Amino acid sequence: MALSSSQKAVLTGAVRGKIRWDAPLSEWTTYRIGGPADALVTLLDVEDLQELLRLCVSQQMRWKLLGWGSNILAADEGYRGIVIVLGDGFKYIGRDRQDDEESTLVKNGAGVSLAKLSSWCGDIGLSGFEFASGIPGTVGGGVVMNAGAWGRSMADVVTGIELVDHEKIEIINEEHLGFSYRTCRALVGRKHSVVTGVTMCFKKADPEQIRETIRTLKEKRQQRQPYGKPTCGSVFKNPEGISAGRLIDEAGLKGLRIGDAEVSTKHANFIENCGKATARDVQALMDEIRNKVLQTSGVDLIPEVQFLS
Numbered sequence: 001m002a003l004s005s006s007q008k009a010v011l012t013g014a015v016r017g018k019i020r021w022d023a024p025l026s027e028w029t030t031y032r033i034g035g036p037a038d039a040l041v042t043l044l045d046v047e048d049l050q051e052l053l054r055l056c057v058s059q060q061m062r063w064k065l066l067g068w069g070s071n072i073l074a075a076d077e078g079y080r081g082i083v084i085v086l087g088d089g090f091k092y093i094g095r096d097r098q099d100d101e102e103s104t105l106v107k108n109g110a111g112v113s114l115a116k117l118s119s120w121c122g123d124i125g126l127s128g129f130e131f132a133s134g135i136p137g138t139v140g141g142g143v144v145m146n147a148g149a150w151g152r153s154m155a156d157v158v159t160g161i162e163l164v165d166h167e168k169i170e171i172i173n174e175e176h177l178g179f180s181y182r183t184c185r186a187l188v189g190r191k192h193s194v195v196t197g198v199t200m201c202f203k204k205a206d207p208e209q210i211r212e213t214i215r216t217l218k219e220k221r222q223q224r225q226p227y228g229k230p231t232c233g234s235v236f237k238n239p240e241g242i243s244a245g246r247l248i249d250e251a252g253l254k255g256l257r258i259g260d261a262e263v264s265t266k267h268a269n270f271i272e273n274c275g276k277a278t279a280r281d282v283q284a285l286m287d288e289i290r291n292k293v294l295q296t297s298g299v300d301l302i303p304e305v306q307f308l309s
């Protein structure tokens, strides 16, 4: 149900951050797809966030957290409720720094981009986050998805997270996070919580060496993926021991198109929005891929992309 005018009035009075009404989600997702959210709220800080979460409970308003929107397929009808975006107060880097001889522990805001943090690490000589330099997401989204590349993932560097809901702020340490492939199990059952800060451990290393690794990984990524095109990255998770892209390629699906959604000819596990693709086009293409791959290889592909509706 759409937000009522009285809910909108309460929201306006309670939130210090910026509210956009009927905000097109196509402007907030890397797919460039999605109808309007009733309200898209960019929050200032943790206090602002908790105030809004309390309001959502008392007013029975739906909400969903959006990071960079890089792993999201938003519905053509948009979202009935509030889409929350973390603003400036969640974009700090290097807070509460603790150094020892070989490594450094730092806390970073969940709204910081993975690329920005990776390049900061390169500049000050901290190694371990080079893998994330080309992943277009936020630190918070990276934790939820256990984002990874080149054999490494957030699980290798995260030592704890700060989690906020309408009544408390909790710290969850690494032994309770339960990272596995593209999942952080501790967060699966906590749909009403927001990751606000993430503590990570990096090794000290030569800055030039780190920057060189970042440059090499970026080049590899540009060669192998449809870089710069509107996509959500990998659409399906890799099944155990095999790449989803390979299964899709072997099923002969590269270039398959529904509406303006097309299986990338460069990397079969990417679906490109070639212009005016709708969520329905992408969803129909995903269904087609799943059916064909099931027929040709017996493998049922599981979506990695998250649906916002």
Ligand SMILES: Cc1cc2nc3c(=O)[nH]c(=O)nc-3n(C[C@H](O)[C@H](O)[C@H](O)COP(=O)(O)OP(=O)(O)OC[C@H]3O[C@@H](n4cnc5c(N)ncnc54)[C@H](O)[C@@H]3O)c2cc1C
Pocket (backbone or CB within 6 Å): 030, 064, 065, 066, 067, 068, 069, 070, 071, 072, 110, 134, 135, 136, 137, 138, 139, 140, 141, 142, 143, 144, 145, 146, 147, 148, 149, 193, 194, 195, 196, 231, 232, 233, 234, 306
């Ligand atoms: C070109 C391209 C390349 C990509 N390459 C890779 C890759 O190499 N490896 C990889 O793992 N992924 C890759 N991705 C996918 C995507 O970048 C990652 O999944 C990323 O971690 C998503 O982060 P985000 O901030 O964009 O989260 P979003 O896509 O906005 O959200 C993803 C999920 O996390 C939740 N969420 C986000 N932030 C928070 C928070 N602070 N608290 C609670 N919940 C939150 C959202 O509600 C949603 O359920 C790629 C995507 C693109 C477009």
